[in-house]
Amino acid sequence: MSDNYTYDAIVVGSGISGGWAAKELTEKGLKVLMLERGKNIEHVKDYINAHKGPWEYPHHGRPTREMKENEPVLRRDYPLNERTWGTWASHQESPYVEKERFDWYRAYNVGGRSLLWGRQSYRLNREDFMANGKEGVGTDWPIRYEDLADWYSYVEKFAGISGSHEGLDVIPDSEFLPPMPLNVVEKDIAARIKKAYGGTRHLVIGRTAHLTESRPEQNRVQCQYRARCWLGCPYGGYFSTQSATLPAAMATGNLTLRPFSIVKELIYDKDTKRVTGVEVLDAETNQTYVFKSKIVFLNASALNSTWVLMNSANDIWEGGLGSSSGELGHNLMDHHFRVGAAGEIEGYEDKYTYGRRPTGFYVPRFVNWGDDKRDYLRGFGYQGSANRQGVYRDNAEMGIGAELKDAITEPGPWRISATAFGEVLPDHRNRVYLNSEVKDKWGLPVLEFDAKIRENEYKMRKDMANEMAEMFERSGVKNVTTYDNDYALGMGIHEMGTARMGRDPKSSVLNAHNQVWDAPNVFVTDGAAMTSASCVNPSLTYMALTARAADFAVEELKRGNI
Secondary structure, three states: OOOOOEEEEEEEOOOHHHHHHHHHHHHOOOOEEEEOOOEOOOOOOOOOOOOOOHHHOOOOOOOOHHHHHHOOOHHHOOOOOOOOOOOOOOOOOOOOEEOOOOOOOOOOEOOHHHHOOOOEOOOOOHHHHHHHHHHOOOOOOOOOHHHHHHHHHHHHHHHOEEOOOOOOOOOOOOOEEOOOOOOHHHHHHHHHHHHHOOOOOOOEEOOEOEOOOOEHHHOEOOOOOOOOHHHOOOOOOEOOHHHHHHHHHHHOOOEEEEOOEEEEEEEEEOOOOEEEEEEEEEOOOOOEEEEEEEEEEEOOOHHHHHHHHHOOOOOOOOOOOOOOOOOOOEOOEOEEOOEEEEEEEOOOOOOOOOOOOOOOEEEOOOOOOOOOOOOOOOOEEEEEEEEEOOOOOOOOOOOOHHHHHHHHOOOOOEEEEEEEEEEOOOOOOOEEEEEEEEEOOOOOEEEEEEOOOOHHHHHHHHHHHHHHHHHHHHOOOEEEEEEEOOOOOOOOOOOEOOOOEOOOOOOOOEOOOOEEOOEEEEEEOOHHHOOOOOOOOOHHHHHHHHHHHHHHHHHHHHHOOO
């Protein structure tokens, strides 16, 4: 790293939004320092498990007893496994406190969760930006769909989003690459659902940040259908910091990347009401550094960006920088899920699937939409797929010997399943705050969580199961069953809110351009900024907000306003 500790801009975090901030700011000519608290992961070279077969793992990819004992949070769900071991943040090094259960799955390394995300990519719709204001929930978004539409198009063209044009207001179309196909069963079920509901419900291919056409100018090759995305894609088939935004930023010659750099606090000047830089703790040496800049982009992920704000300017505001409204740390949201339906499909015995498609189907929201009214607010969409059962299906006739050999040469019956993802309302009671009695590995205070789903979400979950079951039954699916599995906030890994945008500094942390009201040269453009959650995956919105804010920041710098 250069001995020059002064930059035009500092970007805190290197995940999806941090990568975009670095790309946009460097391409506009700024000298940028990107700080990442974890290790570096270099594209291709450091994807150490990307080509391994299941048999090459000592425990066939499953978590060991020691892993389960040492990682009590990761063991709650799929992140704890041998294949991605070491990529998800360790609770031993970076603990947190749960007044109410919250499953916090983090990735402390260059690229963050852009290497691990599900890649489903949807725009928020017009109603999503207006619902809070109409319903008197939380606070009104300070922007509308029209303010972000061109920025959605901008980031989609670069990231590469495959999907089908549907012309539906509930899921606005994107700038699409050719879609991946629905399989034969999904196509038929889609047609039956459309007919059964008079064209008011739809089943479409999931929109995903995977290339279906190669991008040689980005050195990215179209998806290879390997189903090893979470191990890093050596082909750059899906969008990540490593495959897309970081190379673009590096190519400018304007970026300095510093891993193992934990941002302790923003340095605030009470006379100018600006942040002059950041204080960093080197995660390897425990040495402290101060880096200065004209602007700071906080992109450490929703909760860590809020942690940085809470731990800054405490001599001015007890609750930290951005807390003057009383909303910093509040209005924590996620998407509640793990509820849906499944069933069997007769026929199609002569049909099978080829390849490992990295997306399934999507059923857009239809409740509380148009003429549909429920006894709760907002709605949900479904993600699912239809597949033939494989060798490990329940089959009492498989036996041993010849019977076993005959049985495993034939695939089983077709099944279809779908899981709902529902919107969680912003609620002031759902919050995080600093707990100074518990420290992490580096002696820093940790976050404590006091948040849970409430009456509106519980009402919604009943429909999330029953509506899918009804759709399956009306489209000819047999033996349909519903499920509602264990869910706690955080499990969706879509944490949002805690430093929301708004129109009034008395009720929000950020303004319409993602600037902290209390320090206008600080921008927060990750999930912390979200004013409401919608029911679609949020990452595409983070990208668009970041590109928009970066453009604004550079113009304001030129004008001398920040």
